[in-house]
Amino acid sequence: MAPELRYDGQVCVVTGAGAGLGRAYARMFASRGAKVVVNDLGGTFNAKGNERSSKVADEVVAELRSKGWTAVANYDPVQEGSKIIKTAVENFGRIDILVNNAGILRDITLRNMTDSDWNAIIDIHLHGAYKTTRAAWPYFRKQRYGRIIQTTSASGLFGNFGQSNYAAAKFALIGFGETLAKEGAKYNIQCNILAPAAASRLTQTVWPKEMLDLMKPEWVVPLVGYLCHADCRESGSIFEAGAGHFSKLRWERNKGLLLKPDENLHPQHILDRWSEVVEFGKRGLEHPTQPADLMGMLKAAESLAPNKPVSQNKLGISNKVALVTGGGAGLGRAYALELAKHGARVIVNDVQGAEAVADAIRKKGGDAVACNISVEQGKEVVDFVIQNCGRIDLVVNNAGILRDKAFTNMTDDQWHQVINVHLNGTYAITRAALPYMVKNKYGRIVNITSTSGIYGNFGQANYAAAKAGILGFTKAVAREGQKYNVFVNVVAPSAGTNMTRTIWPEQEVQALKPEYVAPLVAALCSERPPATGGIFEAAGGWFAMTRWQRARGKDFDFNSAVPSVDQVAEAFPKIISFDSEADTPESPQDGSRYTSAAALASAKIDRKYLAKINEALQAKSETTTYSYTERDIILYHLGLNAKRTDLDLVFEGSKNFHVLPTFGIVPTYTSKSSVNFKDILPNFDMRQLLHGEQYLEVLQWPIPTSAILKTEGKLIEVVDKGNAAIVRRSNTTYDSESGKPAFYNESVAFIRKAGGFGGQKKPSDRGAATALNNPPSRPADKVVEEKTSDDLAAIYRLMGDYNPLHIDPEFSKVGGFETPILHGLATFGITGKHVFQEFGAVKSFKVRFSGVVLPGQTIVTEMWNEGNGKIVYRAKVKETGKACISNSGAQLRDEKARL
Numbered sequence: 001m002a003p004e005l006r007y008d009g010q011v012c013v014v015t016g017a018g019a020g021l022g023r024a025y026a027r028m029f030a031s032r033g034a035k036v037v038v039n040d041l042g043g044t045f046n047a048k049g050n051e052r053s054s055k056v057a058d059e060v061v062a063e064l065r066s067k068g069w070t071a072v073a074n075y076d077p078v079q080e081g082s083k084i085i086k087t088a089v090e091n092f093g094r095i096d097i098l099v100n101n102a103g104i105l106r107d108i109t110l111r112n113m114t115d116s117d118w119n120a121i122i123d124i125h126l127h128g129a130y131k132t133t134r135a136a137w138p139y140f141r142k143q144r145y146g147r148i149i150q151t152t153s154a155s156g157l158f159g160n161f162g163q164s165n166y167a168a169a170k171f172a173l174i175g176f177g178e179t180l181a182k183e184g185a186k187y188n189i190q191c192n193i194l195a196p197a198a199a200s201r202l203t204q205t206v207w208p209k210e211m212l213d214l215m216k217p218e219w220v221v222p223l224v225g226y227l228c229h230a231d232c233r234e235s236g237s238i239f240e241a242g243a244g245h246f247s248k249l250r251w252e253r254n255k256g257l258l259l260k261p262d263e264n265l266h267p268q269h270i271l272d273r274w275s276e277v278v279e280f281g282k283r284g285l286e287h288p289t290q291p292a293d294l295m296g297m298l299k300a301a302e303s304l305a306p307n308k309p310v311s312q313n314k315l316g317i318s319n320k321v322a323l324v325t326g327g328g329a330g331l332g333r334a335y336a337l338e339l340a341k342h343g344a345r346v347i348v349n350d351v352q353g354a355e356a357v358a359d360a361i362r363k364k365g366g367d368a369v370a371c372n373i374s375v376e377q378g379k380e381v382v383d384f385v386i387q388n389c390g391r392i393d394l395v396v397n398n399a400g401i402l403r404d405k406a407f408t409n410m411t412d413d414q415w416h417q418v419i420n421v422h423l424n425g426t427y428a429i430t431r432a433a434l435p436y437m438v439k440n441k442y443g444r445i446v447n448i449t450s451t452s453g454i455y456g457n458f459g460q461a462n463y464a465a466a467k468a469g470i471l472g473f474t475k476a477v478a479r480e481g482q483k484y485n486v487f488v489n490v491v492a493p494s495a496g497t498n499m500t501r502t503i504w505p506e507q508e509v510q511a512l513k514p515e516y517v518a519p520l521v522a523a524l525c526s527e528r529p530p531a532t533g534g535i536f537e538a539a540g541g542w543f544a545m546t547r548w549q550r551a552r553g554k555d556f557d558f559n560s561a562v563p564s565v566d567q568v569a570e571a572f573p574k575i576i577s578f579d580s581e582a583d584t585p586e587s588p589q590d591g592s593r594y595t596s597a598a599a600l601a602s603a604k605i606d607r608k609y610l611a612k613i614n615e616a617l618q619a620k621s622e623t624t625t626y627s628y629t630e631r632d633i634i635l636y637h638l639g640l641n642a643k644r645t646d647l648d649l650v651f652e653g654s655k656n657f658h659v660l661p662t663f664g665i666v667p668t669y670t671s672k673s674s675v676n677f678k679d680i681l682p683n684f685d686m687r688q689l690l691h692g693e694q695y696l697e698v699l700q701w702p703i704p705t706s707a708i709l710k711t712e713g714k715l716i717e718v719v720d721k722g723n724a725a726i727v728r729r730s731n732t733t734y735d736s737e738s739g740k741p742a743f744y745n746e747s748v749a750f751i752r753k754a755g756g757f758g759g760q761k762k763p764s765d766r767g768a769a770t771a772l773n774n775p776p777s778r779p780a781d782k783v784v785e786e787k788t789s790d791d792l793a794a795i796y797r798l799m800g801d802y803n804p805l806h807i808d809p810e811f812s813k814v815g816g817f818e819t820p821i822l823h824g825l826a827t828f829g830i831t832g833k834h835v836f837q838e839f840g841a842v843k844s845f846k847v848r849f850s851g852v853v854l855p856g857q858t859i860v861t862e863m864w865n866e867g868n869g870k871i872v873y874r875a876k877v878k879e880t881g882k883a884c885i886s887n888s889g890a891q892l893r894d895e896k897a898r899l
Contacts, residue, residue: 007229008033011094011095012037012228013037013098015101015132017036037074037088079127082131084135085139098147106120106165106166108162108765113431118431129150133176133180134415148189154240157170157472158590159472159478164476168470179457190232223239225568226565226569232569244558254279255284257277259307270523321392323385324349326398326448327346328356331514332398338518338521350399354372358370371384375428379428379432395445402418414462418462423470445487447474448493471490482532488532493537494540520538520543547584627708628707630652639798639829662845673729675715677749683754692726695745696846697744699744708737709735725754727748727751771889772887773872783860788822792822793821801823803823821852822855827853831885850884859884860876870891874887
């Protein structure tokens with residue numbers, strides 16, 4: 001038997017070691033002979049407030065010392081990393097191992113994110129890791145030995161809805177870690193990056209107790225132990241670990257499309273051959289750790305036929321308002337000129353050179369305005385665009401600077417200057433522009449990264465971190481924007497610019513013109529962009545895609561003992577083997593495929609239902625088609641109690657004939673579900689199902705009086721409430737002719753007696769779709785009463801909801817109702833009609849169904865204008881005084897509501 005892998009005589013610093021993973025790391029290292037610095041300031045999981053306590057670190061140190069191991073506590077924040085490293089050196093004379101584990105969460109959609117939410121995450125996860133590593137680096141170099149772990153996450157690797165700040169910070173640590181590995185190789189300093197899946201102070205806010213009990217941090221620790229051992233030679237690699245599963249990830253780049261770099265190179269050439277840009281067959285696949293062979297590409301392009309001129313502009317960019325940051329020179333200048341060439345109105349943003357580029361565009365007959373505000377003041381830049389053009393449709397986040405320096409010589413100013421412009425500037429511009437794009441249901445964002453961000457690069461730790469952070473940010477924002485017709489992609493260009501002149505030979509600078517990258521950016525800004533959330537590389541007429549590849553890895557028996565560091569070391573060749581079982585994960589769900597599978601294999605949890613839920617979350621429903629005419633609109637309005645005198649609602653010949661906004665739920669009646677409730681819930685009984693809530697966004701206004709629509713459904717989440725379950729599903733409806741989104745719906749079903757399966761315990765925050773909408777204490781600003789027809793349910797059911805509960809007295813009695821009740825969505829439609837008629841056009845509704853209405857009863861709707869276009873409302877039955885609609889809200893299309 002091989003001797004136990006130990007760390008005798010070595011000093012290990014673990015940040016965030018007061019609980020969860022950090023505590024487990026500290027225990028492991030101390031148990032194997034290391035002297036451990038237990039760092040934790042004892043704050044909350046989101047770092048809100050000023051709570052700090054030495055208690056958590058002291059308790060861990062006391063535990064370690066009680067077992068005869070060596071440990072000291074440190075209570076400094078990671079942003080003061082030098083103090084943490086000083087603790088190690090003053091107490092033990094050296095530092096050998098650094099595990100950057102400290103972190104917080106501030107989950108919120110980008111539209112609602114504050115600068116404080118962004119800065120807190122970047123400060124702790126990214127700047128904190130920089131400060132501790134920078135302080136330890138001179139000691140590592142001097143002793144020619146060091147082991148570093150940077151902690152990323154599935155959100156960082158794949159982007160996650162509502163976590164653009166976290167995704168940015170966690171992906172930034174990948175580029176940072178890859179660069180450290182390259183700079184440290186000469187000095188036997190190794191750095192690896194880990195995405196753990198384990199119970200912690202962060203995951204306890206999301207996972208159910210049963211899952212927390214299973215996903216013990218101890219199942220992650222052995223891999224960290226081996227990666228930090230002197231015998232390990234792995235560096236610059238990315239791993240995932242959890243629930244007994246360990247695997248490695250690496251970059252995979254396709255061959256892509258190569259076009260001749262000439263003056264006729266046009267975005268349409270790229271779009272016409274887009275399948276080659278994104279095709280990942282066996283043709284020319286690479287698994288790189290550095291940029292492509294650009295000189296080889298240029299040589300191959302010499303033999304290609306010239307590009308044919310494109311006479312017809314099909315991009316749909318004409319008259320769109322485009323903001324190009326860093327547009328005063330180099331790549332930014334090329335992007336601005338390219339978009340202007342295709343008819344966009346361009347705001348050229350740069351602290352220098354913007355006016356010259358704008359002038360060049362105007363001289364060619366284009367429309368351009370210069371803006372010299374720094375991207376760090378993103379709101380001011382976007383305000384400038386709105387003041388000058390009234391809207392913003394396209395954004396190219398290109399602004400950047402270089403402050404290249406070997407990490408050992410890098411100053412805090414050099415680090416922050418690059419992060420502030422590249423990463424924080426991209427956030428600031430996008431955060432300011434996104435609300436306008438969401439409101440207009442149109443937006444195209446192209447963020448500019450670098451191959452240094454993807455693969456790391458010597459002497460560019462700051463730049464690599466910033467550019468990698470943009471990758472994670474892009475993937476998260478793409479998920480948030482897609483339902484609003486906002487598409488977000490990221491491009492890593494290689495071109496001769498003033499920045500690259502500092503690191504490239506002049507010959508290469510001349511051979512790779514920015515003009516040969518710009519057509520890809522324009523293609524991604526087109527009316528029908530070919531992708532969202534994609535990572536692309538481009539140079540000299542070559543356009544390719546980059547993604548993750550994951551080794552199948554090693555699964556230890558989750559029902560047996562936690563594997564030791566030594567067992568993981570023995571299995572390491574399997575962990576890093578990219579054989580025929582390797583896959584290419586693209587989403588957080590894909591990322592947790594193996595760790596979740598291992599946990600679900602445990603006898604301690606109802607794996608049947610959780611496995612089915614996990615499968616259902618990744619499925620999409622069959623697309624259904626719904627066509628309607630003016631006749632269907634009139635029938636819908638009659639089902640909402642419209643009278644023959646309401647000509648604008650019931651007479652197609654009325655000059656003001658229109659469609660009520662709540663009509664957006666009707667296409668969902670014929671949609672197909674992506675999931676069978678019996679498969680994902682125990683004890684499912686249709687009679688126990690209640691329609692709890694509905695969220696509707698009207699993405700196309702005014703609603704056409706006739707159209708052919710297509711609808712796709714998806715499961716969003718399943719929540720285990722113990723004695724019941726909550727199932728949230730979405731439906732996105734598109735115009736079949738234009739392809740543009742028309743409606744977006746989320747429905748929430750509450751199913752009694754169907755819980756207790758060990759699933760997610762809390763519903764996620766989905767912004768307006770989950771808003772509480774508590775009515776204020778003052779009297780309502782508007783009150784509308786409407787007596788319904790005795791025959792209303794019989795009419796409304798003709799829209800497609802044929803549940804006999806609403807028409808057959810015998811069936812309704814079985815459901816507990818002496819008289820057939822009105823459809824809940826009819827009640828929603830009537831109350832939504834009241835909001836629309838009192839305040840004007842509505843772009844979204846969120847309602848909670850809290851009681852039933854019988855046909856013939858009177859609905860009383862109370863409404864409060866809360867400002868900024870937000871209406872809060874509720875409704876009751878006049879005859880009984882009981883609520884039928886509660887905690888409901890509407891967002892108006894015009895923020896200045898009618899009074």
